[in-house]
Amino acid sequence: MIRFLDGGESHGKALVAIIEGFPAGFEIDDNFINKQLLLRQSGYGRGGRQKIEKDKVEFISGVRFKQTIGSPITMVIYNRDFENWKEIMSPMGKLIYNKRVSRPRPGHADLTGYIKYDRSDMRDVLERSSARETAIRVAAGALCEAALKEFGVDMFAFVKSIGSVKLKNIMYDDENIVEKIEKSPVFCPDEKTSDLMIAEIEKAKAEGDSVGGSIEVVARGVVAGLGSYSFYDRRLDARLAFSVMGIQAVKAVEIGDGFENAFKFGSEVHDEIEYINGRYKRLSNRAGGIEGGMSNGEDIIVRAYMKPIPTLKKGLKSVDVDTHKEELSAFERSDVCAVPALSIVAKAAVAFELLNAYIEKFGGDTMEEIKERVEAYKTYLRRK
Numbered sequence: 001m002i003r004f005l006d007g008g009e010s011h012g013k014a015l016v017a018i019i020e021g022f023p024a025g026f027e028i029d030d031n032f033i034n035k036q037l038l039l040r041q042s043g044y045g046r047g048g049r050q051k052i053e054k055d056k057v058e059f060i061s062g063v064r065f066k067q068t069i070g071s072p073i074t075m076v077i078y079n080r081d082f083e084n085w086k087e088i089m090s091p092m093g094k095l096i097y098n099k100r101v102s103r104p105r106p107g108h109a110d111l112t113g114y115i116k117y118d119r120s121d122m123r124d125v126l127e128r129s130s131a132r133e134t135a136i137r138v139a140a141g142a143l144c145e146a147a148l149k150e151f152g153v154d155m156f157a158f159v160k161s162i163g164s165v166k167l168k169n170i171m172y173d174d175e176n177i178v179e180k181i182e183k184s185p186v187f188c189p190d191e192k193t194s195d196l197m198i199a200e201i202e203k204a205k206a207e208g209d210s211v212g213g214s215i216e217v218v219a220r221g222v223v224a225g226l227g228s229y230s231f232y233d234r235r236l237d238a239r240l241a242f243s244v245m246g247i248q249a250v251k252a253v254e255i256g257d258g259f260e261n262a263f264k265f266g267s268e269v270h271d272e273i274e275y276i277n278g279r280y281k282r283l284s285n286r287a288g289g290i291e292g293g294m295s296n297g298e299d300i301i302v303r304a305y306m307k308p309i310p311t312l313k314k315g316l317k318s319v320d321v322d323t324h325k326e327e328l329s330a331f332e333r334s335d336v337c338a339v340p341a342l343s344i345v346a347k348a349a350v351a352f353e354l355l356n357a358y359i360e361k362f363g364g365d366t367m368e369e370i371k372e373r374v375e376a377y378k379t380y381l382r383r384k
């Protein structure tokens, strides 16, 4: 099993992650990790902060000569913005009373966190509840995604909707789908829909508002039989949902056509089975590649639904906790829409869970060992 832990405040010095249990002998491609970090930063709708940060991963332990060595992998991403926040964010500094945050933002962790942890400055809450943390989670997930490639798993993610604009059809068979996604400023493979999504973000921005949306993660080439029906915490769908729901502002997770299927008859939903060219195949994939808590060999499809960003330029009705008087919520700067970024973060979360499921099923201390076992299992699958 791989374990993952991270720490770091949004405007603190750095974000740090430790990944423990990662197999030895994996060739690190830091370009791939840094590309994911850049994509996470570059989706349309982001605010001023992304002009300051230039996220790059630095390895501190667990890697020698670009190879994992089996010990805990420590990764760091430095916050360039720390330079501007030193006075307020230095661990050994002093509270500056008139720079405290006292007007909570509805929809964010501010008010309840301030009460729960009994802080005198709401900044103590917003610093860690901030989705800045997703940068280091993407670095960890990118490492997992790269390892999964060696087992024949390919992943991509795209934006399905922003506000009221929805992507109608997606051509899963399009060979150029990844290029089309990355070409779009909102990571939507359809150019027309992409333009409409940009307009939706611009509309929210012009009104001092914010907007949410939904994304989809696809993992191809996952072997049948990861996860299990035997107990709820072994179910692959449950693990994926847990991980993706753990991303800031995600309020619903769907596997395949989960929501739509609930409104239909069984005959319209279940993916019928055929045996073709010595293989079991489903005639459709409304289940999103998971039945009985196990991968079934079809594409794994995970969707996530994000609420609109809570920091609004025009503000929302709130209360100043110093005076208990009505005030508008605080605004310094903010993203207007982070749905494109979410697609990258959710892909990372799914990659982490999938790699863990592979390691759980196939065991092994080295990449070679696991790869051999995966190949032997694929041979077994072909005999079934």
Ligand SMILES: Cc1cc2nc3c(=O)[nH]c(=O)nc-3n(C[C@H](O)[C@H](O)[C@H](O)COP(=O)(O)O)c2cc1C
Residues within 6 Å of the ligand: 047, 107, 108, 109, 129, 130, 131, 132, 134, 247, 248, 249, 250, 309, 310, 311, 333, 334, 335, 336, 338, 341, 342, 345
């Ligand atoms: C990539 C990303 C960027 C975000 N950027 C902002 C932002 O600029 N301002 C903001 O108020 N919330 C932003 N959020 C959302 C908040 O982090 C989130 O709403 C907050 O943590 C409370 O969400 P929760 O109710 O799901 O915990 C962002 C979320 C993600 C995933």
Ligand SMILES: C=C(O[C@@H]1CC(C(=O)O)=C[C@@H](OP(=O)(O)O)[C@H]1O)C(=O)O
Residues within 6 Å of the ligand: 010, 047, 048, 049, 050, 053, 129, 130, 131, 132, 134, 135, 248, 332, 333, 334, 335
């Ligand atoms: C810093 C990132 O996202 C931040 C997430 C976030 C929040 O409240 O979640 C609030 C904003 O922070 P700031 O006030 O510093 O601009 C975002 O920029 C990032 O994604 O790298």
